[in-house]
Amino acid sequence: MYVVSSEQMRELDRHTIEKIGIPAVALMENAGRVIAEEVLKLCFQKKAGSGWMAEASHGPAASDAALQYGAADGAVRRGVCPPAGAFEAGAAPLRGLGPACPPPVAGDELLPAEAAGQEHWLILAGKGNNGGDGAAAARYLRDAGMRVTLLYAAEPSTLAGEAALQRDAAAALGIPALVHGRDAVDFRAFTGIVDALLGTGSAGAPRGAYADLIRAANASGLPIVAADIPSGLDADTGALHEPCISAEVTVCLAFLKRGLAQYPGAGAAGRVVVRSIGIPASLCRELGIGTYLLTPHVLRTVLDADVARPRSPEGHKGTYGHVLTVGGSRTMSGAGLLATRAALRAGCGLVTWALPASLVLPLSGAAPEVMLAPATDEESGGYWDEASAERVLELAKTRDVLAVGPGLGRFEGDSGWLRRLWEGWDGPMVVDADALNMLSSADGVDAWKVRPGATVLTPHPGEMSRLLGISTAEVQRDRISAATAYAVRHGVTLVLKGARTIVASPDGSAYINTTGTSGMATGGTGDVLTGIIAGLLAQGYSGPGAAALGVWLHGRAGEEAARRRGHPASVLAGDVIDAL
Ligand SMILES: NC(=O)C1=CN([C@@H]2O[C@H](COP(=O)(O)OP(=O)(O)OC[C@H]3O[C@@H](n4cnc5c(N)ncnc54)[C@H](O)[C@@H]3O)[C@@H](O)[C@H]2O)[C@@H](O)CC1
Ligand SMILES: Nc1ncnc2c1ncn2[C@@H]1O[C@H](COP(=O)(O)OP(=O)(O)O)[C@@H](O)[C@H]1O
Numbered sequence: 338m339y340v341v342s343s344e345q346m347r348e349l350d351r352h353t354i355e356k357i358g359i360p361a362v363a364l365m366e367n368a369g370r371v372i373a374e375e376v377l378k379l380c381f382q383k384k385a386g387s388g389w390m391a392e393a394s395h396g397p398a399a400s401d402a403a404l405q406y407g408a409a410d411g412a413v414r415r416g417v418c419p420p421a422g423a424f425e426a427g428a429a430p431l432r433g434l435g436p437a438c439p440p441p442v443a444g445d446e447l448l449p450a451e452a453a454g455q456e457h458w459l460i461l462a463g464k465g466n467n468g469g470d471g472a473a474a475a476r477y478l479r480d481a482g483m484r485v486t487l488l489y490a491a492e493p494s495t496l497a498g499e500a501a502l503q504r505d506a507a508a509a510l511g512i513p514a515l516v517h518g519r520d521a522v523d524f525r526a527f528t529g530i531v532d533a534l535l536g537t538g539s540a541g542a543p544r545g546a547y548a549d550l551i552r553a554a555n556a557s558g559l560p561i562v563a564a565d566i567p568s569g570l571d572a573d574t575g576a577l578h579e580p581c582i583s584a585e586v587t588v589c590l591a592f593l594k595r596g597l598a599q600y601p602g603a604g605a606a607g608r609v610v611v612r613s614i615g616i617p618a619s620l621c622r623e624l625g626i627g628t629y630l631l632t633p634h635v636l637r638t639v640l641d642a643d644v645a646r647p648r649s650p651e652g653h654k655g656t657y658g659h660v661l662t663v664g665g666s667r668t669m670s671g672a673g674l675l676a677t678r679a680a681l682r683a684g685c686g687l688v689t690w691a692l693p694a695s696l697v698l699p700l701s702g703a704a705p706e707v708m709l710a711p712a713t714d715e716e717s718g719g720y721w722d723e724a725s726a727e728r729v730l731e732l733a734k735t736r737d738v739l740a741v742g743p744g745l746g747r748f749e750g751d752s753g754w755l756r757r758l759w760e761g762w763d764g765p766m767v768v769d770a771d772a773l774n775m776l777s778s779a780d781g782v783d784a785w786k787v788r789p790g791a792t793v794l795t796p797h798p799g800e801m802s803r804l805l806g807i808s809t810a811e812v813q814r815d816r817i818s819a820a821t822a823y824a825v826r827h828g829v830t831l832v833l834k835g836a837r838t839i840v841a842s843p844d845g846s847a848y849i850n851t852t853g854t855s856g857m858a859t860g861g862t863g864d865v866l867t868g869i870i871a872g873l874l875a876q877g878y879s880g881p882g883a884a885a886l887g888v889w890l891h892g893r894a895g896e897e898a899a900r901r902r903g904h905p906a907s908v909l910a911g912d913v914i915d916a917l
């Protein structure tokens with residue numbers, strides 16, 4: 338699934354209208370229709386959840402529908418919506434998947450007429466094209482048997498182009514239209530709200546009538562379905578302006594907007610449904626759009642990394658590569674151990690753990706599958722020193738991948754130590770934790786040799802802020818741009834961790850992960866990720882392929898660990914390894 342910025346969306350719109358010849362009003366018509374469909378589905382789910390469908394036995398249409406929908410989708414039957422921030426691509430049909438004997442004649446009714454008749458939705462319409470989408474949606478909802486009222490943020494006469502056309506069509510059907518500031522509106526008279534105030538043309542915080550209406554909508558407690566994006570959301574960064582619509586469902590038009598794929602925007606958007614409106618997806622490729630939601634399909638088709646990767650039946654431990662973990666110190670030996678075990682669980686054949694000499698004895702037996710190699714003299718007292726770089730490079734000669742950082746700590750001359758490994762080792766390398774801090778405090782990193790092997794950096798937002806020399810808040814304000822710019826500039830794969838981790842590739846493409854759980858916000862899970870990525874690199878994946886597959890698997894394992902524990906709060910980093 339492609340993820341686009343507002344600018345890219347405008348380019349895609351323009352291209353579709355001007356080069357392909359699909360009229361703008363046709364796109365808006367489709368937008369109105371899919372928004373209405375999602376409103377009807379939401380109403381259906383709420384009715385089904387409340388037991389109304391089962392109780393109502395007002396003729397065959399209603400009861401048939403309830404049976405069909407119930408059989409089609411367990412979530413619908415229980416009336417449970419997917420969690421906030423979940424994505425759906427395309428229209429998940431409520432009809433047609435049900436009983437073996439479909440009715441002889443089927444229509445496109447998504448909500449039984451009787452249920453629709455109980456609904457009265459308020460459509461908040463801005464004066465741009467987002468408002469035009471709302472006016473078009475109003476017609477379809479009315480046609481489905483719902484009562485609808487349009488509430489314009491500005492005088493309807495200020496609407497222009499296709500939006501004006503939609504305004505007139507709604508008026509011609511007699512759909513009541515109110516204007517903010519002129520007509521009194523009691524939100525308690527309605528059962529739901531469509532937010533069609535501001536879309537991708539929005540700039541800055543909502544002003545005037547827009548701000549008033551957003552606040553009133555949020556305060557109403559009614560379910561809100563946002564058209565394209567919640568009004569008040571920065572479509573490119575996911576930052577929330579004050580005020581911002583808090584939606585139950587966002588019907589994202591054509592392609593997923595960046596701001597819906599990142600927090601806090603993803604939280605304000607609720608359940609996101611991406612619906613096609615006639616803009617061909619092939620255009621994204623033609624226009625060079627390279628930001629994707631990370632799915633098994635994208636992993637397979639774009640990154641050549643298969644989630645269900647086969648393992649050769651005749652393979653042996655040498656077939657799957659050998660990782661050298663460089664980390665662990667007297668007070669942080671666990672981090673090195675977690676990375677080491679995770680690399681093995683990710684499927685590599687062998688792992689050697691290089692660590693300060695005095696730790697070898699205490700840790701022998703901690704992970705029987707792992708080989709331990711002293712990288713310092715005994716005198717180093719369980720900590721790393723600058724001289725150990727040569728020993729690490731010696732060990733690396735017979736290994737395939739270096740994973741540097743977990744539990745390393747800082748020491749005198751450490752930036753020079755890292756540079757020695759960076760330039761002295763030509764194979765794939767994962768750089769994490771304190772090794773990233775060494776990179777941040779090194780002078781003139783731009784002058785370091787460009788590494789021939791894949792280089793994967795895995796900062797959390799704090800480490801990223803040090804790499805960039807900006808505040809963590811600034812990193813978080815536009816994570817996709819921060820990660821992509823760094824990856825391209827330094828020729829590395831950069832994994833910006835945190836909920837909705839971003840994998841940015843040196844070629845400028847970026848992948849946004851959706852697996853994972855808040856249970857992973859616990860010490861050591863980052864070390865596990867480092868081990869997984871190193872284990873995948875050892876098996877021959879490219880830098881971006883290993884990073885993206887690693888991030889996806891890591892999140893899935895975290896979800897599984899939370900399920901096994903019964904609650905995310907109880908997940909430990911070791912549980913994530915065990916769930917791999
Ligand atoms: N061909 C197209 O361009 C299509 C556009 N579509 C819809 O159109 C939207 C984009 O439409 P527009 O570019 O007209 O822009 P919007 O409808 O998002 O908003 C622009 C209007 O809002 C005002 N505005 C901007 N920022 C504001 C703020 N902070 N406070 C108050 N008012 C503000 C502007 O003065 C302008 O009148 C998309 O999100 C989508 O919903 C769809 O209809 C599909 C086709
Ligand atoms: N709320 C969350 N949802 C999904 N993943 C999360 C969440 N919080 C943390 N994670 C993941 O857990 C890992 C934490 O890594 P990190 O911050 O480096 O921790 P540590 O240094 O303790 O190992 C990252 O991969 C991050 O993406």
Ligand SMILES: [K+]
Pocket residue numbers: 467532533534535536563564565566567568
């Ligand atoms: K909107």
